[in-house]
Amino acid sequence: xxxxxxxxxxxxxxxxxxxxxxxxxxxxxxxxxxxxxxxxxxxxxxxxxxxxxxxxxxxxxxxxxxxxxxxxxxxxxxxxxxxxxxxxxxxxxxxxxxxxxxxxxxxxxxxxxxxxxxxxxxxxxxxxxxxxxxxxxxxxxxxxxxxxxxxxxxxxxxx
Amino acid sequence: xxxxxxxxxxxxxxxxxxxxxxxxxxxxxxxxxxxxxxxxxxxxxxxxxxxxxxxxxxxxxxxxxxxxxxxxxxxxxxxxxxxxxxxxxxxxxxxxxxxxxxxxxxxxxxxxxxxxxxxxxxxxxxxxxxxxxxxxxxxxxxxxxxxxxxxxxxxxxxxxxxxxxxxxxxxxxxxxxxxxxxxxxxxxxxxxxxxxxxxxxxxxxxxxxxxxxxxxxxxxxxxxxxxxxxxxxxxxxxxxxxxxxxxxxxxxxxxxxxxxxxxxxxxxxxxxxxxxxxxxxxxxxxxxxxxx
Numbered sequence: 001x002x003x004x005x006x007x008x009x010x011x012x013x014x015x016x017x018x019x020x021x022x023x024x025x026x027x028x029x030x031x032x033x034x035x036x037x038x039x040x041x042x043x044x045x046x047x048x049x050x051x052x053x054x055x056x057x058x059x060x061x062x063x064x065x066x067x068x069x070x071x072x073x074x075x076x077x078x079x080x081x082x083x084x085x086x087x088x089x090x091x092x093x094x095x096x097x098x099x100x101x102x103x104x105x106x107x108x109x110x111x112x113x114x115x116x117x118x119x120x121x122x123x124x125x126x127x128x129x130x131x132x133x134x135x136x137x138x139x140x141x142x143x144x145x146x147x148x149x150x151x152x153x154x155x156x157x158x159x
Numbered sequence: 160x161x162x163x164x165x166x167x168x169x170x171x172x173x174x175x176x177x178x179x180x181x182x183x184x185x186x187x188x189x190x191x192x193x194x195x196x197x198x199x200x201x202x203x204x205x206x207x208x209x210x211x212x213x214x215x216x217x218x219x220x221x222x223x224x225x226x227x228x229x230x231x232x233x234x235x236x237x238x239x240x241x242x243x244x245x246x247x248x249x250x251x252x253x254x255x256x257x258x259x260x261x262x263x264x265x266x267x268x269x270x271x272x273x274x275x276x277x278x279x280x281x282x283x284x285x286x287x288x289x290x291x292x293x294x295x296x297x298x299x300x301x302x303x304x305x306x307x308x309x310x311x312x313x314x315x316x317x318x319x320x321x322x323x324x325x326x327x328x329x330x331x332x333x334x335x336x337x338x339x340x341x342x343x344x345x346x347x348x349x350x351x352x353x354x355x356x357x358x359x360x361x362x363x364x365x366x367x368x369x370x371x372x373x374x375x376x377x378x379x380x381x382x383x384x385x386x387x388x389x390x391x392x393x394x395x396x397x398x399x400x401x402x403x404x405x406x407x408x409x410x411x412x413x414x415x416x417x418x419x420x421x422x423x424x425x426x427x428x429x430x431x432x433x434x435x436x437x438x439x440x441x442x443x444x445x446x447x448x449x450x451x
Binding site for chain 1 (some may be wrong): 160161162164186187188193200206227230232255258259344345
């Protein structure tokens with residue numbers, strides 16, 4: 001196994017790590033950088049629990065070979081909150097009870113952020129399509145969709 | 160396993176030629192799941208996404224050049240491309256979630272050589288040409304000739320699909336792609352149908368292309384359906400003949416997603432509907448042009 005030195009930016013911080021070439025970015029984030037928000041659900045790009053935004057594009061970290069991240073800018077769910085305040089999406093998920101076991105939540109938050117970055121005023125249908133790559137096995141989707149729509153309102157019209 | 164990220168086609172080809180167990184990849188949306196499912200790990204994965212030509216989508220004169228590794232989202236977000244090839248854009252946009260759309264590529268969809276690949280029938284009806292880099296330079300091959308069977312292509316080990324060339328459609332031409340899946344999103348086609356139609360000034364079909372996916376080991380072109388459509392006004396009789404020809408052209412498998420008979424019938428229905436959608440697109444565009 002070759003090991004490669006990867007330099008990238010994660011949640012605004014310059015970081016570097018050593019990784020085996022065949023390792024996934026998901027495992028590198030979790031094991032090398034201690035960012036355990038992104039989860040492995042399926043490991044095959046179906047469930048979205050490992051979603052990250054890399055260079056502005058929503059992707060499954062389980063499908064990214066860790067060395068691909070060299071030079072990239074990555075946002076994980078740990079990058080959503082500011083020092084003392086949750087991101088509106090996180091706050092709305094909490095208040096809307098949009099999670100139960102929580103395994104899928106980091107992926108939903110990141111997918112929702114990617115949507116709202118592109119489209120600050122999505123319809124419910126647009127939200128449902130944008131979250132189609134994220135699977136939840138306990139809460140169901142309705143509270144998640146409603147929480148994203150509420151967060152969109154709050155982001156558009158800050159208190 | 161090693162990872163390599165060459166920045167030129169020559170560099171990528173040299174790496175590939177020097178290692179019989181190496182593979183190239185773009186989004187790895189098939190490669191990683193296949194390794195997870197137990198397929199032997201390659202000795203090297205060669206990332207094609209750092210090669211500019213494989214990532215660019217551009218209009219060169221009257222020909223679109225679509226990089227083989229460009230993500231589907233680069234097509235669906237390109238309004239000019241989508242206007243020229245609405246059916247191909249739909250097909251590319253049907254592959255997986257947004258997460259997958261940002262990694263999946265036309266080159267990968269073709270070279271993975273799944274019979275159910277959504278973009279391939281849509282590429283075939285648009286007479287797409289694959290530009291393939293090999294030891295003796297580049298060769299140009301109709302997309303229909305690349306896949307030879309499930310998981311099999313006509314490419315030599317050290318050849319790489321660089322890009323697809325798509326001539327801008329002539330006036331009065333449009334395409335459509337429809338697929339049937341058991342749910343509304345993110346599934347593998349039970350049947351896929353691509354149709355491209357050209358209408359003359361009187362609204363009759365002057366040219367037609369029909370290609371079906373997921374109903375045979377490779378994508379099936381249906382000349383009998385094309386012949387039934389050409390010269391017609393897309394009347395019910397012509398559409399019924401085309402649908403029957405499409406059903407007859409199928410050589411499908413029975414599996415949990417659909418029986419042979421079901422796939423045959425659906426192939427006819429989708430062909431007929433896709434032809435109607437392509438024709439509606441032409442009429443709408445002509446109407447808009449007339450009004451402006």
